[in-house]
Amino acid sequence: MTIRPAAWRFGALALASLLAACNGSSDNDNTANAVDARIATIDKSLVISPTESTTWFQTKAGWGATYTGSAAWKSYMAFIEARLEEYGATHITRPRFPYERWYTTEYPDKSGWSLTSDGTAVDVASYATQSGSTGPNGVTAPMILLDLSAPAASRPTAAQMAGKIVVVKQAPYTYTGGSAGYTDYEFRTNDDQFLAPFTAVDPTYEASYRNRHQYGQMGTTINSFFRSTTNKPLGHVVVMDMPPGAAQGGRQHGTPNRYEVPGVLLDKVNGAKVVEDARAGKTATLKLNAQVETDALAYTLVATLPGKDFGTDKDTAVMMATHVDGPALIQDAGALGILGVLKYYAQIPQAQRPRSIFVVFDTRHFVPGAERTYPYDFVEDNHDQLAKWVIGGVAVEHVGGAQMADVGNEFRATGRAMTTYINTHGNDVNVEKAIEAVKYAGLPRAQVNAEERPGINGQAQNNWFGRNFAAHLETLGNHPVWHVTGDWPSSGYQAFYPGMDRFKPEVFTAQVTTAAALVATLMTTQDLVPMSSSWSKVDEGIRALLDADFTTPATAATQRSALLAASKTMFSSVRKSDYSKTQGELDALRASITGSTVANARQQTLLDLITDLKARVTKATAARA
Numbered sequence: 210m211t212i213r214p215a216a217w218r219f220g221a222l223a224l225a226s227l228l229a230a231c232n233g234s235s236d237n238d239n240t241a242n243a244v245d246a247r248i249a250t251i252d253k254s255l256v257i258s259p260t261e262s263t264t265w266f267q268t269k270a271g272w273g274a275t276y277t278g279s280a281a282w283k284s285y286m287a288f289i290e291a292r293l294e295e296y297g298a299t300h301i302t303r304p305r306f307p308y309e310r311w312y313t314t315e316y317p318d319k320s321g322w323s324l325t326s327d328g329t330a331v332d333v334a335s336y337a338t339q340s341g342s343t344g345p346n347g348v349t350a351p352m353i354l355l356d357l358s359a360p361a362a363s364r365p366t367a368a369q370m371a372g373k374i375v376v377v378k379q380a381p382y383t384y385t386g387g388s389a390g391y392t393d394y395e396f397r398t399n400d401d402q403f404l405a406p407f408t409a410v411d412p413t414y415e416a417s418y419r420n421r422h423q424y425g426q427m428g429t430t431i432n433s434f435f436r437s438t439t440n441k442p443l444g445h446v447v448v449m450d451m452p453p454g455a456a457q458g459g460r461q462h463g464t465p466n467r468y469e470v471p472g473v474l475l476d477k478v479n480g481a482k483v484v485e486d487a488r489a490g491k492t493a494t495l496k497l498n499a500q501v502e503t504d505a506l507a508y509t510l511v512a513t514l515p516g517k518d519f520g521t522d523k524d525t526a527v528m529m530a531t532h533v534d535g536p537a538l539i540q541d542a543g544a545l546g547i548l549g550v551l552k553y554y555a556q557i558p559q560a561q562r563p564r565s566i567f568v569v570f571d572t573r574h575f576v577p578g579a580e581r582t583y584p585y586d587f588v589e590d591n592h593d594q595l596a597k598w599v600i601g602g603v604a605v606e607h608v609g610g611a612q613m614a615d616v617g618n619e620f621r622a623t624g625r626a627m628t629t630y631i632n633t634h635g636n637d638v639n640v641e642k643a644i645e646a647v648k649y650a651g652l653p654r655a656q657v658n659a660e661e662r663p664g665i666n667g668q669a670q671n672n673w674f675g676r677n678f679a680a681h682l683e684t685l686g687n688h689p690v691w692h693v694t695g696d697w698p699s700s701g702y703q704a705f706y707p708g709m710d711r712f713k714p715e716v717f718t719a720q721v722t723t724a725a726a727l728v729a730t731l732m733t734t735q736d737l738v739p740m741s742s743s744w745s746k747v748d749e750g751i752r753a754l755l756d757a758d759f760t761t762p763a764t765a766a767t768q769r770s771a772l773l774a775a776s777k778t779m780f781s782s783v784r785k786s787d788y789s790k791t792q793g794e795l796d797a798l799r800a801s802i803t804g805s806t807v808a809n810a811r812q813q814t815l816l817d818l819i820t821d822l823k824a825r826v827t828k829a830t831a832a833r834a
Contacts, residue, residue, distance in 0.1 A: 245561040248554075248729050251649070255556050256722050257549045259714035265545050266609060266712045270538050274458075274705045277534040277572045278310040278505030285533060285544075286510060289570060292548045296555035298512040298568070299519075304587060308507035308576065311339050311467065313499040316458030316705050321498045322473050323347070324446060326483045327491040334456035334479070335704070336497055337427070337447060337472030339465050339577050340435075347496030348443045348471070350374045352487035355434065357426070371440035374495055375470075376487035378480075379426050381450040382412070382419040390418065392671040393664025396644045397656040402625050406668060412615040415623070416455055419615075420698045423449045427461035435470040444495040445472040446487075448480030454620030455613075458704040460536045466578045471497040478618055509571050509587045514551050516565035516732075526567040527731045528595075528602035529724075530678050532574035537705045538712060539610040539627075539695065543678075544570055546605035546693070549721035550728060563732045567599060571678075588681040601688040601731045601740065603724050604678040607695035609717035611710065612654070626653040626716045628696040631723065632673045634742035635659035635749065638784050639689050642730050642740075646691075650722035653715075661749040687821065689740035691727045693720055736786045738829045743821050744783065747798075748776055750815040758806050768805050775801065788826050795823050 247255065268288065272281035293301055313336055314321030322336040353365050353373045357380040365375075390410050391403050404410060412419040427447060435445065449456055456476035473495060475483060486493070510533070518524040529550065531543030547568055554562060569587065588595060610627035613620055629652055631643045636659075643657045656671065664670045673679075675694055682690040695716075697703070734740065751772045756765035779794040799819050806812045 244563065244733050245557055247557050248561070248563070248732055251553070251722055251726050251729060253722060255553055256718055256725065257552055259718055262545070262549070262609070262714045262717045262721075263709075263712070265548075266538060266542070266714075266717075267709060269542065269545070270709060274315045274536045275534055275541055276310075276312065276536070277507050277576055278308060278502060279312065281315075282534060282572070283506070285541075286570075289510065289533065289544050289548065293512045293551070293568075296514065296548075296551045297559070298514050298551065301510070301512040303508040303510055305506070305508040306573075306586070308505045310502040310505035310507075311499055311577070312502070313342075313497060321496075323496045324473050324475070324483070325494040326352070327486045327493070329482070331475065331483060332453070332479045333473045334449075334453065334476050335459045335474040336499075337445065337474060338460055339467050340445070340472040340497065340499075341467065341469035342499035343444065343471045343495060343497050345496070345498045347494050348374070349492060349494040350443045351490050352376050352446075352483075352493050353490065354378060354484060354487040355430075357430070367434070367437055367440060370434065370442045373442055374487075374493050375434070375442045375445040376483055377430055377434075377445055377447045378484050379423060379430075379447065379449050382422045392658075393666045393668035394670055395640050395657040395659055395664060396647070397654075398647060398652060399626075399654045402654055403628075403656075406664075406666060412455075414614055415612055415628075416614050416620065417628075417696050417698055420451065420455060420703065423451055424459065424462045424698070424703050428463060428465060431465050431468055435468050442470050444497070445470050446475060446480075446483060446493070446495065447472060448475045448484055449477065451476050452615055452618040452620065453478055454618060455615065456704070458536070458706060460703045462703055464575050464577050471495060471499075473497060476618075507572055507576070509569065509573075511567070511569050511587065513568070514554060514562075514566040515559055516562040517560050519559070519565050524565055524598070525600045526565040526598050527728050528567045528569065528599045528682065529728070530569040530571065530602065530604050530681065531606055532572065532678065533570045534572045534575045536575070536703055537698075538709075539607055540697065540703065541574070542608050542717075543604075543606040543694075546608040546717070546721055546724060549717070550603075550605075550725045553721070553725050554728070564600070566728065567595075569681075588684065592684065596685045599682070599685055599688065600737055602679070602682050602690050603727045603731075604675070604690070604692040605694070605720075605724050606675050606678060606692070607697050608693070608720045609712050609714070610695045611713045611716070613711065622710050626713055629653075629655045629716070629720060629723075630671060630674060630692070630694050630696065631655060631657045632671075632676070632679070632692040632694065633657070633659055633690065635662035635745035636689070636740060636742060637780070638739050639691070639742075639745075642727065643691055646723045646726035646730075649726055650719045652719040652723050655723075659745070661745060662752070683742065687741050687743045687746065689731065689737060689742065691724075693724045693727070695720075736829060738788075738825045739780075739784045739786060741822070741825060743818050743825070744776075744780055747815060747818050747822070748773060750811065750818065751776065754806060754811055758809060758811055760805060760807060772798070772801060772805075786829075788830055791826050792823060795819050795826070
C-alpha cells in the first residue's frame with residue numbers, strides 16, 4: 210500500500226507570518242537587542258525537573274508500544290496535545306493520511322504469537338511485523354534451515370523453502386569497522402567512557418552496535434527470500450545473535466511492506482534448539498495471529514508556540530521535529546524532548562520570544578515503507594509557505610536513555626548514559642554552537658558530529674543517524690540545523706520493556722537543556738547567513754571531486770587543496786558577517802572551479818551552491834542598506 214498524506218494547506222494559520230522573509234539582517238550585530246536573559250542564557254532552574262520528566266516517562270511506559278493508530282498511540286497523542294495547550298501553543302492541527310494498520314499483540318502479551326518445535330514450546334521473543342497472519346490456529350510444517358553464515362551456494366533454494374517453515378539463522382555480530390564502532394568526532398564529553406575510534410565494541414560494554422546489526426539484517430532477508438508471489442514458505446523464524454534480555458519485544462528496522470510469510474523472532478538461547486531441529490527437518494507449529502484495520506486513524510500533528518511577531522509579516526520560526534510512533538520507551542520519546550523545550554519557552558512571555566517555534570510531530574516512522582522514503586510529506590505539501598517562514602531548526606530523537614549491555618543472558622544498564630549525538634553540518638559556526646550547548650548543559654557521553662568532513666583525528670565521523678528528521682530544513686533552503694539524538698538501540702530502542710531501568714532523568718534534562726540552547730541560538734541570531742549549510746556543502750563538494758574531475762588529474766590534490774583554502778579564507782570573514790569581499794570571492798571560486806574541473810554533476814552541485822550563497826549575501830547586504 211502506498212502511503213501518501215493528503216495535501217494540507219495552512220489556510221488560516223497566520224498567513225502573514227508564514228510569508229515573512231527569512232535569513233535577513235538589519236545590522237552587523239548578531240544578537241537581537243534586549244534579549245530576555247532566560248533566552249540569552251538558558252536558566253537551568255526553569256528546565257523540566259527530573260521528577261516531572263520521570264512522571265512523563267512512567268506515563269508513557271504505561272501505554273506500551275505506541276504504533277500509529279493503536280490505542281497507546283492515541284493516548285500518547287492526547288498527552289502531547291494537552292501539553293501543547295498548557296504551554297500556549299496555537300493552531301494545533303492534525304492533517305490525516307490514509308493508513309492500513311497491521312497489528313497483533315504487543316510484548317509482554319505474547320498471546321498473539323507462539324512456536325512449537327518438534328513438540329516442544331519455545332519462548333518467543335517477538336513477532337515479525339507486517340509478515341501476514343496464520344490465523345488463531347497457526348500453521349504446521351517441516352522446518353528448513355537458512356543459515357546466513359553459510360556459503361550462498363549451500364543455502365536452500367526458493368523451491369526448497371516453499372511450503373515449509375524457514376528458520377533463518379542470522380549472521381553473527383562481528384566488528385567490521387565504520388558504523389560498528391565509535392568513530393571520529395568534533396568534540397565529545399566523558400572521553401574516558403568511550404572506546405577509541407574504530408575499536409570493536411563488545412556487547413558486554415555496549416550493545417547498540419550488535420543490536421543494530423541484528424535488527425537491520427532482516428530487511429535484506431525479507432527482500433531476498435520472502436517476496437516471491439509464488440511458492441512461498443508457510444512461515445519463518447528468525448534466530449538473532451542476541452541474548453533473551455536484549456531480544457524480548459524486539460522489532461526489525463525498518464518496517465517492511467506486507468510480505469505474507471508469517472514470522473516470529475527468537476533469541477540465540479531459545480533459538481539454538483530450533484536451529485538444530487530445522488537442520489534435521491523436524492516439524493514446527495507457528496502462530497502469528499494478526500489483524501488489519503483498513504482505515505486506521507493516522508495523522509501528523511503540527512502546532513506553533515507564537516513569538517512576539519506571530520501573525521505579522523515580521524515573524525519567523527524555528528522548526529522542531531521528531532517522530533511519535535515506535536516500539537519502545539526511548540525510541541519515540543523525542544516528542545517529550547520537544548515538549549520539554551516548549552515548557553521552558555512557555556515560561557517566557559510571548560512578547561519576549563524573538564521568534565515562533567513551529568513543531569512537527571510525524572507519525573510515519575514505523576509506517577510500512579515510509580522509512581526508506583522522504584517521511585515529511587507534510588513539509589513537501591506546504592513547502593512554499595514554510596520556506597518563507599522557517600529559518601532553521603532542531604530535531605530531537607531517542608532521548609532519556611541509559612546505556613545497556615549484555616550481562617550473560619540478561620540485558621542491563623551499565624550505569625553510564627546512552628551516547629547522545631549532536632549532528633550538524635560541517636559549518637564551523639554551527640559546530641561551535643553545538644559544542645557550547647553540550648558543555649553548558651553538562652550533557653554526559655555526548656558527541657558532536659559533522660558527517661561531511663573528517664573529525665579531529667582526521668578520520669570519518671559518525672553517520673548522521675535519523676537524518677531524515679532534519680532533512681526538511683535542507684529542502685526549505687539549506688538552513689542551520691542540529692539533531693539531538695540518542696544512539697539507537699543503545700537502550701533497546703527496538704524493544705518495549707514495561708520497566709524504567711532504561712530511563713535516566715538526568716540525561717533527559719541535559720538533552721532538553723542542549724536543545725533549548727540551540728533553539729535560543731536561532732532565536733537570537735539576526736544574521737543567519739554564516740550558519741547556512743551551503744558553506745559547508747561547498748567544502749564537502751570540493752572534497753568529493755575525483756581526480757578525474759580535474760582537467761589535469763595529475764595535480765588534482767594540489768588544486769583541491771587550493772580550492773578548500775580559498776573557501777576557508779572567504780568564510781573567515783563571512784562568519785563575522787563581513788561581506789565586503791564575499792561576492793568577489795564567490796565569483797573567484799566559481800571561476801577557479803569552472804577553470805580547473807570538467808563539467809559534470811559534481812561541478813554543477815558546487816556551482817549551484819555558489820549561486821545560492823551569492824543570493825544569501827545579496828539579501829543580507831540589502832537588508833542593511
